Amino acid sequence: MKSDTAQNTLTKRKLSVPPPPSSSSSSTSSTTNISINDENDEPTLDHCTPVTTPLKRRLQTLIVACHLTSFVLFSIFVLFIISAPIFWGMLIPYLIYFTFDRSPANGNVVKRYSLWFRSLPIWKYYISYFPITLAKTCDLKPTFNKDTGKAEGPRYIFGYHPHGIAALGAFGAFATEALGWNEKFPGIPVCLMTLVTQFIIPFYRDYLLALGITSVSRKNSLKVLSNNYSICIVVGGARESLLSSSDSTELILNKRRGFVKLALETGNVSLVPVFAFGEDKCYKILRTPDNSVLRKVQFWVKENFGFTIPLFYARGLFNYDFGLLPFRHPIHVVTGKPIYVEEKIEHPSDEIIDHYHSLYIEELKNLYYENREKYHAGNTELKIVG
Numbered sequence: 001m002k003s004d005t006a007q008n009t010l011t012k013r014k015l016s017v018p019p020p021p022s023s024s025s026s027s028t029s030s031t032t033n034i035s036i037n038d039e040n041d042e043p044t045l046d047h048c049t050p051v052t053t054p055l056k057r058r059l060q061t062l063i064v065a066c067h068l069t070s071f072v073l074f075s076i077f078v079l080f081i082i083s084a085p086i087f088w089g090m091l092i093p094y095l096i097y098f099t100f101d102r103s104p105a106n107g108n109v110v111k112r113y114s115l116w117f118r119s120l121p122i123w124k125y126y127i128s129y130f131p132i133t134l135a136k137t138c139d140l141k142p143t144f145n146k147d148t149g150k151a152e153g154p155r156y157i158f159g160y161h162p163h164g165i166a167a168l169g170a171f172g173a174f175a176t177e178a179l180g181w182n183e184k185f186p187g188i189p190v191c192l193m194t195l196v197t198q199f200i201i202p203f204y205r206d207y208l209l210a211l212g213i214t215s216v217s218r219k220n221s222l223k224v225l226s227n228n229y230s231i232c233i234v235v236g237g238a239r240e241s242l243l244s245s246s247d248s249t250e251l252i253l254n255k256r257r258g259f260v261k262l263a264l265e266t267g268n269v270s271l272v273p274v275f276a277f278g279e280d281k282c283y284k285i286l287r288t289p290d291n292s293v294l295r296k297v298q299f300w301v302k303e304n305f306g307f308t309i310p311l312f313y314a315r316g317l318f319n320y321d322f323g324l325l326p327f328r329h330p331i332h333v334v335t336g337k338p339i340y341v342e343e344k345i346e347h348p349s350d351e352i353i354d355h356y357h358s359l360y361i362e363e364l365k366n367l368y369y370e371n372r373e374k375y376h377a378g379n380t381e382l383k384i385v386g
Contacts, residue, residue: 049318060129063122065317065325068166074204095202104199107223109191109214115177117210123178130282132172132331134179137367140272140338142187143228154340156188156230157263160274161251161364163240165283165312169276169331174232175211179333190230193221218258225266232274233259239386241310242287242295248381249280249368253361255386260357267344271356273336273364277375282326286311332375336367 066073081087103112126132141153160170173179174192181190193216199205214220216233224231236252243250263269289295294311316323339359345352361384368382 047319047321049320056125056128060125061317061325063125064129067126067171068325070207071198071201071204074201074207078202098202098205103209104196104205104215105217105220107214107220107227109209109212109220109224110189110227110229112206112209113189113191113212113229114210115182118175118212119177123172123176126176127172127178130168130172130278130326130328130331132169132179132333134173134181134184134333134335136184136335137371138337140185140188140270140335142185143189143230144187146187151228153187154338155225155228155266155269156190156272156338157225157259157269158190158230158232158272158274158335159235159259159360159364160232160276161235161253162243162249162276162280163234163236163238163252164276164279165241165285165310165326167234167279168282168326169279169333170232170234172331173333175213188230190232191224192232193234218262221262222266225262225269235259242285243385248383249377250383250385252386253364253384257353257357260353260360261348263341263356264343264345264348264352266341268342270338270340271360272338273360273367275334275336275364275367275371277332277334277371277377278330281329282331283312283314286313330376334367334371334375336363339363 081091103109140156143151143153143155145152158174160167160174170192173181174190189212191212191214194208194213196215196217198208198213199215208214214224221231221233235256237256240250240252243252260271263271313322313324314327315321315325317325339356341356365382368377372378372380
């Protein structure tokens, strides 16, 4: 009798959120169950994972957990094979290769880019967890001619916003084929850019390169573009992951001009703003006061190590109220209209950089405000705060 009463109470508090609008068949069948806090109408979740949770959802959680902790898992794997002499015959040649190979820094990610690895079925579980969708507001001219295989069109620099805690939507959309990148944007191979420090772990580096993920350094970005591959840069960077606001989406963009300069130094490149609705809702971020000691420590870590340590929480593997796994919140990745940079300028002036930077911000705002109602952003304002 007691269990029936609890079940009825839980049923009354359930709210079924419809799947996001998308042409993808994988997203139309997805629903997210959340419960409502009676006091402030903010989404909250039950404490523990039900025993009856379908296997498919458990696999989705497992794949997301493995991806988010992959650098730790690979580190443990390396320590294990170092400690086991039976593996040294394989390990020593690999470490020699690892020491001298510069693929993450010289544009050779295009040779390591594996369409097979990007298309593995496990990535479907990843994007279905949230779920993530990919939509375009206009068609983009292919870089490669599908008949001749030759590069005849422009390259693209996709600017991804906002960063969130882990740029979860960027990985699903730009580093895998789970959302059908090659079908939606044929002839435009793309590499997702990340910090160079990600490539210091043996084997983990090869995992990233196979997905087309490479270093965001200027030299490497120019090399990738010169090889006629497009790139995706999470423009706001680590500093943006510290931002949190309930009534607005805050971006770091005013001083981010390097990606515009890359386009001008390359020529025949289009800048494409990308906005991920829901990216900043997958975690609860605890914003530290601007002048606090903790805030200063966060910025010091960012300046000296290239990354920062935001205070955040979401859910766990077997509980819904606290942990480091993201909430199951829909992420809608939407690409905007291209801003074409035709002429190659080896040393662009500040004036020409500012010109294209202004055009980019204008198009990003248009992309956001034209789509915020469609993707359930409500009246949330877009603010560029740095």
